Amino acid sequence: xxxxxxxxxxxxxxxxxxxxxxxxxxxxxxxxxxxxxxxxxxxxxxxxxxxxxxxxxxxxxxxxxxxxxxxxxxxxxxxxxxxxxxxxxxxxxxxxxxxxxxxxxxxxxxxxxxxxxxxxxxxxxxxxxxxxxxxxxxxxxxxxxxxxxxxxxxxxxxxxxxxxxxxxxxxxxxxxxxxxxxxxx
Amino acid sequence: xxxxxxxxxxxxxxxxxxxxxxxxxxxxxxxxxxxxxxxxxxxxxxxxxxxxxxxxxxxxxxxxxxxxxxxxxxxxxxxxxxxxxxxxxxxxxxxxxxxxxxxxxxxxxxxxxxxxxxxxxxxxxxxxxxxxxxxxxxxxxxxxxxxxxxxxxxxxxxxxxxxxxxxxxxxxxxxxxxxxxxxxxxxxxxxxxxxxxxxxxxxxxxxxxxxxxxxxxxxxxxxxxxxxxxxxxxx
Numbered sequence: 001x002x003x004x005x006x007x008x009x010x011x012x013x014x015x016x017x018x019x020x021x022x023x024x025x026x027x028x029x030x031x032x033x034x035x036x037x038x039x040x041x042x043x044x045x046x047x048x049x050x051x052x053x054x055x056x057x058x059x060x061x062x063x064x065x066x067x068x069x070x071x072x073x074x075x076x077x078x079x080x081x082x083x084x085x086x087x088x089x090x091x092x093x094x095x096x097x098x099x100x101x102x103x104x105x106x107x108x109x110x111x112x113x114x115x116x117x118x119x120x121x122x123x124x125x126x127x128x129x130x131x132x133x134x135x136x137x138x139x140x141x142x143x144x145x146x147x148x149x150x151x152x153x154x155x156x157x158x159x160x161x162x163x164x165x166x167x168x169x170x171x172x173x174x175x176x177x178x179x180x181x182x183x184x185x
Numbered sequence: 186x187x188x189x190x191x192x193x194x195x196x197x198x199x200x201x202x203x204x205x206x207x208x209x210x211x212x213x214x215x216x217x218x219x220x221x222x223x224x225x226x227x228x229x230x231x232x233x234x235x236x237x238x239x240x241x242x243x244x245x246x247x248x249x250x251x252x253x254x255x256x257x258x259x260x261x262x263x264x265x266x267x268x269x270x271x272x273x274x275x276x277x278x279x280x281x282x283x284x285x286x287x288x289x290x291x292x293x294x295x296x297x298x299x300x301x302x303x304x305x306x307x308x309x310x311x312x313x314x315x316x317x318x319x320x321x322x323x324x325x326x327x328x329x330x331x332x333x334x335x336x337x338x339x340x341x342x343x344x345x346x347x348x349x350x351x352x353x354x355x356x357x358x359x360x361x362x363x364x365x366x367x368x369x370x371x372x373x374x375x376x377x378x379x380x381x382x383x384x385x386x387x388x389x390x391x392x393x394x395x396x397x398x399x400x401x402x403x404x405x406x407x408x409x410x411x412x413x414x415x416x417x418x419x420x
Binding site for chain 2: 033035127130145177180
């Protein structure tokens with residue numbers, strides 16, 4: 001049995017029209033692409049449509065993908081553009097929600113019931129504050145912190161400079177702090 | 186990271202994401218069926234095939250025109266009709282930094298074209314990294330006479346038009362797109378909320394390689410198309 005192909009090899013095959021190779025790349029990135037689209041649209045149907053369309057567009061655009069560049073942010077940028085198009089067309093933005101069991105951490109000691117309630121309340125407050133941000137600030141926070149992309153990936157995904165990411169994050173965090181303080185009163 | 190930043194990371198792990206659909210299977214099926222991206226197929230094939238004959242008449246009907254323009258995506262550019270144009274402050278072209286043509290060709294992820302017509306061969310070249318756009322400027326930044334912009338990025342630009350702007354579909358060789366004239370429209374970069382600028386006449390077309398070219402100048406449609414026809418890729 002041969003070794004699995006590297007991402008670079010899959011990209012090269014896909015550039016030559018190998019749809020199976022491209023399917024493997026889609027499979028590898030469909031989770032982060034769908035979550036990105038979902039955070040930008042706030043709607044599962046729009047997110048699925050945007051991610052699928054983005055992957056199809058990216059296949060036909062692979063000829064313009066610079067060999068050696070990072071594939072993930074390049075794909076996410078195309079998907080993010082599709083997602084924002086749908087958000088504009090719908091003239092609405094969905095709001096995000098927490099999982100029902102959101103307050104239970106994934107590891108470590110089980111929290112006390114009081115701690116869980118406090119964590120859940122704080123998360124809900126933070127999410128409310130986030131949902132209230134301007135789109136450009138919410139988008140950059142979503143990519144950088146919720147999706148845990150690097151600053152470079154965030155810049156590439158949103159099609160802005162790294163400096164713009166930094167300044168928007170700074171403004172967004174200040175606005176979140178203000179909103180959280182107001183909510184705490 | 187600050188406490189707030191850590192809280193946001195934690196929040197991201199607690200969000201109620203819907204289950205990821207089988208995108209891989211859906212994409213494979215679409216590619217196997219030879220399906221092109223919808224924004225190419227729907228706006229251009231449908232718009233051109235169905236509307237070419239009656240486009241002038243249909244464009245005269247405000248409601249039909251609005252519907253058609255909502256479909257009209259030309260590569261990186263989406264044309265949308267709005268009731269009123271947003272207010273514009275300033276008229277900065279925001280072309281990025283001045284570069285040599287050779288540098289622009291090295292930086293761009295697509296083959297940059299330059300007019301071969303006499304008098305158009307030596308533009309000032311600008312490169313904007315964030316949207317990977319190459320612009321060829323004739324005249325000065327303050328008094329531009331002609332601006333040719335080349336970009337490849339799906340959904341990178343919106344053009345907002347009102348009923349005062351005439352939109353004619355254009356099909357010229359490898360190019361498909363529209364000629365916008367008769368009334369100012371607004372160019373808007375999604376993701377850059379404050380980046381709006383007024384544009385007069387503009388030819389917006391997509392080439393067979395997916396690159397979108399915008400030719401903005403106070404010239405006739407025939408002259409804009411003459412410039413378009415002369416565009417050639419470099420080495």
